[in-house]
Amino acid sequence: MLVTEILSSLLLIAGAIFFLAGTVGLLRFPDVYTRLHALTKADNVGLGLVVAGLVLQAESWTVAGKLLLIWLLVLLASASIAHLVAKAARKKGIELWK
Amino acid sequence: MNNIYLYTIVGMGLFTLGLYAVIVHAHLLRKILAINVMGSGVFLVLVALAARNQGTAPDPVPHAMVITGIVVAVSATALALALMLRVRAKTGQAELSEESLE
Amino acid sequence: MTLLQLMFDTLLGFSLLWLAWQALTSPDLFRAIVLFIAFGLLMALTWIRLDAPDVAMAEASIGAGLTGALLLSALARLGSKNGSRAILEKKHQAGSMTENTKNQLPFRLLLMVLLLAVAAGLVYVVLTLPENIPGLGILVEENLESSGVSNPVTAVLLNYRGYDTLLELSVLLLTLLGVWSLGDMTKQHESFPGPVLSTLSRLLVPLLIMAAGYLLWVGAHAPGGAFQAGSLLGAAGVLLLLAGWRPGTRLAGLPLRISLVLGVAAFVAAGMVFILLGRQFLEYPPSFAGVLILLIEAAATLSIGITLAALFLGGRPKFSQPKFSRPKLNQPKSSQPKFRRHK
Amino acid sequence: MYTNDQKQHLQFAPGHSVIITLRTGLIRAVLFTLIWWILTDGAMNSWLVGVPVVLFATLVSVQLLPPFSWSLIGIIRFVPFFLWRSLYAGVDVARRAFDPSLPISPQMYHYRWRLPPGLPQVFMANTVSLLPGTLSAELGDEFLYVHVLDKTGAFASELMILEEYVADLFGLKLITDRSEE
Structure with a gap:
């Protein structure tokens, strides 16, 4: 019991670090395209780790299923939205940062 | 002074901010935004007061009223936006001009 | 209350005020709307802090989501017509x-x-209001058993204050009539939104329907209910519209109209039936209340969802005239008013 | 109602019959039933609402997304590849974000499609954005426009590998090389 709790906490903390990395990237990266990189990839891993940490604590299969469903939906949404934002930026003629 | 009164005051601050913006801005879209902020302020006061009694569950009646209010607010916004587009189609601008105010 | 909580509440309160101020004063309208959407999401967080999860769900989906979509689409329509002139x-x-x-x-x-x-x-x-007033919460709790549901907010919405909810559904319907009377759906020459958005909407719409059904069911005993479910259906509709789907002429006629009034109709019907049995309007016998509320909520969910999506469409969709259209008596054909669309 | 033009990009699997539609409907109904069970914690009294909702969702789903071919083995091969590479992508971008010298050198790369248009291309475009250093910026007829975070990386071969995994997932065979034609 204790092992899963420790593992779960470690996963949650790791997840939070990735969210922080995504935010730092959002602030530090120079243009819209590079910021999208930071958001999609770091937040995907961050949420994945948080979900994994919570699944370890889940009381039942349905709760674990719900968490997994949330992760998949966010994955789908963030990948699609990143593509749409990048496409809109290209259409608007925003140049790449060199 | 607990957090309930904090939120009540924030709610009234939002209401006042919104009211100021409604009066000052000429652009209709900004007026619509401002009215929405005013509405949020009112809702905030209502729900904060519903949670006023420490230790008991919050009063569900204001909650239900606020849900009703949110739905009415979105429909009012939709109608206002449609009217704004109509004004724009008729007059060529979506603002209440200075002349019409005087 | 711990210091940490107080700090969080203070931060949240200031963020709300600051975001509202930014949204109302930003010189760029697009930026203003995006800030307003962020403001709506923080409001949802505030409802959670105030122990109002039902309100939080309604705020996140309607207050932030649908209002934001409406505002952005209106802004796009403002900008599309002689945009450069407007800037000048x-x-x-x-x-x-x-x-x-x-x-x-x-x-x-x-x-x-x-x-x-x-x-x-x-x-x-507000600060001089009397402390520790019991309010209506106790009354609601005492009568919860006879209401047919165990979520107090749903009990208030669909049973104790049924009048309010019925009138609210009517307001929603009236709004749509108002929008429709302002003109037909504008023929926008939107470019094909691209396969990614199209696929996203095709994947998400069935799932949104599932989620709406779930909220409808769960509303009887936990946060959720017809309004939250309806707004999810509305969001599904908005997604479809964004991906280029338009109701066909057959669908936009009678089927659309029936589904729009279904909520109000079911509500009134449920109220009237028991008048015949010697009760008052909207007074349900406790043994039937649960089923009745579910039926009314199902109809209301459908109506709310479709009304919200129709509001996003922003005008009356074209529908095929019924085949049996009769010529008016005592009126020669030439004198019939000719409608012309305004530019 | 979508126009024909809009529908076209989804119909890469030619000649579906009633049987295929029914089978797809059945599989999706089972999937939605599972999701309903997860959502409601398996509450028995929820099926009164659940059955019509699942049926409606299935109907809408089959309407919106026509049946497509896929392979179970492809999925089983894809999942660990994706999990590992997306974890690596997160670590990679986090490292770059925290590095004081900000080691990035962006480039727009034109990747020539081997996959057929429709769901496979969309799936790949979405996956690309979650893999190390790449972001899909536009889905063209001939090319996938990929924004690359670091042009010195081995992104080109990585994209080829990914495309093969995606082709596997949809039970497709890639045309090996166009330049030889």
Whole structure:
């Protein structure tokens, strides 16, 4: 019991670090395209780790299923939205940062 | 002074901010935004007061009223936006001009 | 209350005020709307802090989501017509504005003083309210068993204050009629939104339907209910519309109209049936209340969802005329009014 | 109602019959039933609402997304590849974000499609954005426009590998090389 709790906490903390990395990237990266990189990839891993940490604590299969469903939906949404934002930026003629 | 009164005051601050913006801005879209902020302020006061009694569950009646209010607010916004587009189609601008105010 | 909680509440409160201020003063309208959406999401967080999860769900989906979508689509329509001219006009106005604001300065100062007085008055009234008033919460709790549901908010919405909810559904319907009477759906030559958005909407719409059904069911005993479910259905509709789907002429006729009034109709019907049995309007016998509320909510969910999506569409969709259209008596054909679409 | 033009990009699997539609409907109904069970914690009294909702969702789903071919083995091979590479992508971008010298050198790369248009291309475009250093910026007829975070990386071969995994997932065979034609 204790092992899963420790593992779960470690996963949650790791997840939070990735969210922080995504935010730092959002602030530090120079243009819209590079910021999208930071958001999609770091937040995907961050949420994945948080979900994994919570699944370890889940009381039942349905709760674990719900968490997994949330992760998949966010994955789908963030990948699609990143593509749409990048496409809109290209259409608007925003140049790449060199 | 607990957090309930904090939120009540924030709610009234939002209401006042919104009211100021409604009066000052000429652009209709900004007026619509401002009215929405005013509405949020009112809702905030209502729900904060519903949670006023420490230790008991919050009063569900204001909650239900606020849900009703949110739905009415979105429909009012939709109608206002449609009217704004109509004004724009008729007059060529979506603002209440200075002349019409005087 | 711990210090940490107080800090969080203070931060949240200030963020709300700051975001509202930014949204209302930002010179760029697009930016203003995006900030307003962020404001809506923080409001949802605030509802959670105030123990109102039902309200939080309604706020996140309607207050932030649908209102944001409506505002953005209206902004796009504002900009699409002679956009460059509007910008020129604005620049011109900005020049004259500075002069005006100089003249307006005393007026603005006066306004601020007046508004500060209003705010102070409001704060005084609230802070001097009597403490520990039981409110209606106890009454709701005592009668919960006879309401047919165990979520107090749903009980208030669909049973105790059924009148309010019925009228609210009517307001929603009236709004749509108002929007429709302002003109037909504008023929927008939107470009094909691209396969990614199209696929996203095709994947998400069935899942949104599932989620709406779930909220409808769970509303009886936990946060959720017809309004939250309806707004999810509305969101599904908005997604479909964004991906280029338009109701066909057959669908936009009678089927659309029936589904729009279904909520109000079911509500009124449920109220009327028991008048015949010697009860009052909207007074349900406790043994039937649960099933009745579920039926009304199912109809209301459908109506709310479709009404919200139709509001996003922004005008009456084209529908095929019924085949049996009769010519009007005593009126020669030539004198019938000809409708012309305004530019 | 979508126009024909809009529908076209989804119909890469030619000649579906009633049987295929029914089978797809059945599989999706089972999937939605599972999701309903997860959502409601398996509450028995929820099926009164659940059955019509699942049926409606299935109907809408089959309407919106026509049946497509896929392979179970492809999925089983894809999942660990994706999990590992997306974890690596997160670590990679986090490292770059925290590095004081900000080691990035962006480039727009034109990747020539081997996959057929429709769901496979969309799936790949979405996956690309979650893999190390790449972001899909536009889905063209001939090319996938990929924004690359670091042009010195081995992104080109990585994209080829990914495309093969995606082709596997949809039970497709890639045309090996176009330049030889």
